[in-house]
Amino acid sequence: MENRQNPLLNKSYQFSLSILDFCYSLQDDYKEFILSKQLLRSGTAIGALSEEAQQAESKPDFIHKLSIANKEAHESHYWLRLLRDCNRFDVEVAELIDHCDELKRLLVSIIKSAKKSK
Numbered sequence: 001m002e003n004r005q006n007p008l009l010n011k012s013y014q015f016s017l018s019i020l021d022f023c024y025s026l027q028d029d030y031k032e033f034i035l036s037k038q039l040l041r042s043g044t045a046i047g048a049l050s051e052e053a054q055q056a057e058s059k060p061d062f063i064h065k066l067s068i069a070n071k072e073a074h075e076s077h078y079w080l081r082l083l084r085d086c087n088r089f090d091v092e093v094a095e096l097i098d099h100c101d102e103l104k105r106l107l108v109s110i111i112k113s114a115k116k117s118k
Contacts, residue, residue: 012047019043039079045072
């Protein structure tokens with residue numbers, strides 16, 4: 001389902017789908033459950049928090065929820081780099097890292113704009 005009016009919701013949802021596929025692949029192909037569960041949790045939390053922010057009770061609540069989503073994006077970036085650099089898995093994560101970086105930039109931009117309009 002695409003939400004053309006809100007790029008953050010659309011991009012974070014697509015990222016969640018990609019993370020689901022990637023993590024289940026790690027679990028099926030490599031029997032890797034610890035790192036994949038960490039990435040699965042943080043990677044899907046970005047979209048969930050972004051959705052939750054749409055129903056924020058106030059501007060500070062909106063900023064807070066998106067700030068937590070930004071933290072989850074940074075955590076996801078960490079797990080992706082770790083999986084890439086540990087040399088134990090033959091996986092390609094460059095596209096996921098790029099997508100995560102895009103989400104981080106988008107979240108920071110929205111948070112800064114929201115803080116200016118307080």
